[in-house]
Amino acid sequence: MTASTIEEKACRIVLTEARLLDEKRWDDWLALYxxxxVLWMPTWRNERELTEDPDTELSFIYLEGKPALKERISRITSGLSVSSMPDPRTCHMVAGLRAQAADGVVQVESSWTSHIYDHKRKSHLTYFGHYGxxxxxxxxxxxxxxxxxVLMNDYLESKLDFYYV
Known part of the structure; x- marks a missing residue:
């Protein structure tokens, strides 16, 4: 497989991931991992610097290993998490994908926006940032x-979960 082919496939996976989150197709989403x-969303140390070590610094989200991802999905789908019911509607938009392949590993950088509609509160949120x-x-x-x-607008008006961003 050529570098450009693997890079194109990697970009398609990133776009597919966003769509699967919107459609709440959790098993298909999990199969991409x-x-x-590791799924990590660092916090901002100050206006210009992000935290760098999830073991010693605060993170908005840090999930390590597929079991942690499954646990998160289980909480959302169980019906036992009052804050997760009903699930909000989301619409992720991913743009500006740039990929680079080397030795079977592909790095994909992109920008994203996520629109969230919360039925309970009849409110709309928009988050935006960058993915790596x-x-x-x-x-x-x-x-x-x-x-x-990387969440660029980190003033949180509501709860935040992995499928919001």
Missing amino acids: ADTA HTLQATADGLRILHKRI
């Missing part, structure tokens, strides 16, 4: 190894 995947995806070639195809979410 490697078993050891690291995908790795496996026997089953490309899988997301690491996803870093």
